[in-house]
Amino acid sequence: MIGIDLIKTDRMKRFLERFGDRGLQKFLSESEILLIKHHRNAAGFWAAKEACAKALGCGIGSECGFHDIILSKSPKGAPLINLSSHVKELFNIQSLSVSITHDGEYAIAVVALQQS
Incomplete structure (x- = not known):
């Protein structure tokens, strides 16, 4: 299965301006937060998590949360x-892979997974 997500990086910038680290904690673990150097990184991570949930076919919710x-x-x-x-x-799930890219004001992520 494959999932893809696109986010405008300015949306993440406004989110971080409003909620700061508390906002990051809603969708990232402490070790993930340490990897964030810019709102563009955060946007890419958001897109990757959304793309993964789409590849699973369930979206973010009770079956799979952001911290899963x-x-x-x-x-x-x-x-x-x-x-x-x-x-x-x-x-x-047998295997998964992710690709994250940024272009202009967008971050895009694709997740591919293989189920047994």
Whole structure:
């Protein structure tokens, strides 16, 4: 399955101006927040989590929340994605991958996953 999401980076900028770190905590873990250097990074992470939920076919909600989707970076800075063990088991996930890109005022993410 594949999921994709697009967000205008200015939307994330306004969100962060209004809610600051408290806003980030609503959709990111502490380790994910440490990776955020700019509102554009935050927008990319938001898009990645939304794209993952779409690939799962459930959206963000009771079956899979923002904190069930775990983002990190490889040693070379490439985005990595994982899921909580509960969600992996619930959806029989074998593997997942993510790509995040920024162009102008947009952040776009694509998540591909394989179920058993």
